[in-house]
Amino acid sequence: MEFETIPTVPTADEVLDRSLRRAAAKKKLKTNVDRANEEFVRAVASAIHDKLKSVVSSFPSFERLPPFYQEVADILVSLDRMKKSLGAVTWAADQVRVIGSGYARSMRSSTDTGQLRRQAVARIASIVHQVDDDLIFLNEARNILRKLPHVSEDEFTVVVAGYPNVGKSSFIRLVSTAEPEIAAYPFTTKGVIVGHRDLGKGERVQFIDTPGVLERPADERNPIERQAVSAIINTADVVLFILDASEHCGYALDDQVRLQEEIQGLVDVPVVTVANKADIRRIEGYPAISTLTGEGVEGVLDLLLRYRKDTRQASLQEPPRSEIQE
Numbered sequence: 001m002e003f004e005t006i007p008t009v010p011t012a013d014e015v016l017d018r019s020l021r022r023a024a025a026k027k028k029l030k031t032n033v034d035r036a037n038e039e040f041v042r043a044v045a046s047a048i049h050d051k052l053k054s055v056v057s058s059f060p061s062f063e064r065l066p067p068f069y070q071e072v073a074d075i076l077v078s079l080d081r082m083k084k085s086l087g088a089v090t091w092a093a094d095q096v097r098v099i100g101s102g103y104a105r106s107m108r109s110s111t112d113t114g115q116l117r118r119q120a121v122a123r124i125a126s127i128v129h130q131v132d133d134d135l136i137f138l139n140e141a142r143n144i145l146r147k148l149p150h151v152s153e154d155e156f157t158v159v160v161a162g163y164p165n166v167g168k169s170s171f172i173r174l175v176s177t178a179e180p181e182i183a184a185y186p187f188t189t190k191g192v193i194v195g196h197r198d199l200g201k202g203e204r205v206q207f208i209d210t211p212g213v214l215e216r217p218a219d220e221r222n223p224i225e226r227q228a229v230s231a232i233i234n235t236a237d238v239v240l241f242i243l244d245a246s247e248h249c250g251y252a253l254d255d256q257v258r259l260q261e262e263i264q265g266l267v268d269v270p271v272v273t274v275a276n277k278a279d280i281r282r283i284e285g286y287p288a289i290s291t292l293t294g295e296g297v298e299g300v301l302d303l304l305l306r307y308r309k310d311t312r313q314a315s316l317q318e319p320p321r322s323e324i325q326e
Helices: 012-027 033-057 067-077 079-107 113-130 132-145 168-175 223-235 253-266 297-305
Strands: 156-161 193-200 203-209 238-244 271-276
Touching: 012 033, 012 113, 012 132, 033 079, 033 113, 067 079, 067 132, 067 223, 079 113, 079 132, 113 132, 156 168, 156 223, 168 193, 168 203, 168 238, 168 297, 223 253, 238 253, 238 297, 253 271, 271 297
Parallel strands: 156 203, 156 238, 238 271
Antiparallel strands: 193 203
């Protein structure tokens, strides 16, 4: 995943301090003062230009990212803001190079190269400080994006959705390698968690555990909820929607069903709906499972895996007949 390789973005002062120290070390090697001042300015400008350009090039081209990453990056850090900051840093790098080259040329005919060196450094420092807020923002964005899980486009993907605290994380932990935090309060899953189940012969299924999605208009959902919707729309080959039959999650069953219907209208892939907490209550019309006792979990898993052969085309077919006891 490309975000993992983005190095720490330095502040304006860190860029300047590093470049000035290196240039000063080179300056000491020169015996001709005027020549030393010229080389100092060139070295400072070159080092700052290269560092700022490397900051920009370390970020991926967002247009080339898979839709899931584009959507989530926009939710978490705003792609427009990132593009604006990357553009500002590019501008600063180009300005520094122009200023450095201009002053270095002027020094060849100057009688006071020391003064020109000080002027050049002051102007370069001013340019770099103008983009300090952009550098700080880019580093904050980098720290957020590098924590995103790796979501493969090449693996059959089951997205597990539903209201908070209905048992999504518990189901994922039972059927995959993911180890989500389990707790009896809403929004325990603070982002998208990815787990896998090996099927042998190098094949595996990808499970995505989403944070609970509340039934309310899209513009009223918080970033965690919008992240879940993005995962459902952009990555799912099949969606497993979990209802809490007991309503111990804190949400009425009617509200849960309405959310299921909304999600079904958002995707072009099959939506398998099951009723969890069968150890407390069962509801007619839905396969019953209990992530506490394990009842029905393997049967639901088998049902989901029947869609695997028709990855990316499942929306064109009728769901396989369920053999799970309702």
